[in-house]
Amino acid sequence: MPTRRRRVLGWVMIATGLLVALAAILLVVAWHRLVQVDFQPSAQDSRADTTFLVLGSDVTDGITEAIADELGREEEPGTARADIIMLVRVAADGAATAVSVPRDLLVLDDDGDPQRLAMLYTDGASTLARGVCRGLDVGVDHVVVANAQAVVDVVDALGGLDVDIPVALRDERSHIDLPAGRQTIDGMETLGLIRSRDTQYLVDGRWVPVGPAEGALHRASAALEVLGELRTQAARAPLTATAAAAWAGLPQVTIDEGLGPVDLVRLGADFPAGEVLATDPVGEDDSGMTLADGAADRLVELGFGPCRTS
Secondary structure, three states, rough: OOOHHHHHHHHHHHHHHHHHHHHHHHHHHOOOEEEEEOOOOOOOOOOOOOEEEEEEEOOOOOOOOHHHHOOOOOOOOOOOOEEEEEEEEEOOOOEEEEEEOOOOOEOOOOOOOOHHHHHHHHHHHHHHHHHHEEEEOOOEEEEEEEEHHHHHHHHHOOEEEEEEEEOOOOOOOOOOEEEEEEEOOOHHHHHHHOOOOOOOOOOOEEEEEEOHHHHHHHHHHHHHHHHHHHEEEEEEEHHHHHHHHHHHHHHHEEEEEEHHHHHHHHHHHHHOOOOOEEEEEOOOOOOOOEEEEHHHHHHHOOOOOOEOOO
């Protein structure tokens, strides 16, 4: 090899090594930007697998005005509900299973009164985990909560999210209007997609609205698809881009104090396609939900373990 070519190759290797080292440093520093909270696990200690409660919060603290307008929140600052509720089980061998739980599922709160699962987050993640325990008999080891700002910042840092929209859809309330087909959407469009409940689909040239129950299921399903695609794109992106996304998003993510870097890597290493928990609408306007026949058995089939008995 000529001397000049060896010199150029050497500089390329050095530059590549520096970029990798810089990205690694950014990832380590980004980890310390996470917010940690106290959390009371509800899973049985004897199990070898790990169950994560993954939440998308609509808290307005620390987000931009544009995102606050998108959320449409009027409550006092600091209050929050869980817009997205997911259970992810990671087995000892690393295999993962995910279930998206409709936020309007009715469970018993700490006082024994029926309440929508999403509303339990107003009293914290531990309260919501206890609701999951009572309503689904699924124990939780760790909690990960991302707010709307995290979604927008991570998607934009990765250069957008590639999605396949089977039917054109729109939702004026969520500020989205997406044509059918494969496309790249930005962070705000991604947020609108996973929050859409008043969705309308273009069917035979007419915009057809969905009811409350269908809208809730759309949100639960969209959350699975978006998180799965985010994991795929982050895995194939250059390390520097992944580090930039982590740097942008992690300050808006909350984890329990017992969750370490290895646990978080296990959660994202093999994020599955997952499924939406089967529910039936209840109430005069179909705005609440109860478990459908066979839903509890399905959770057992997927390997989700029961709660602690005490």
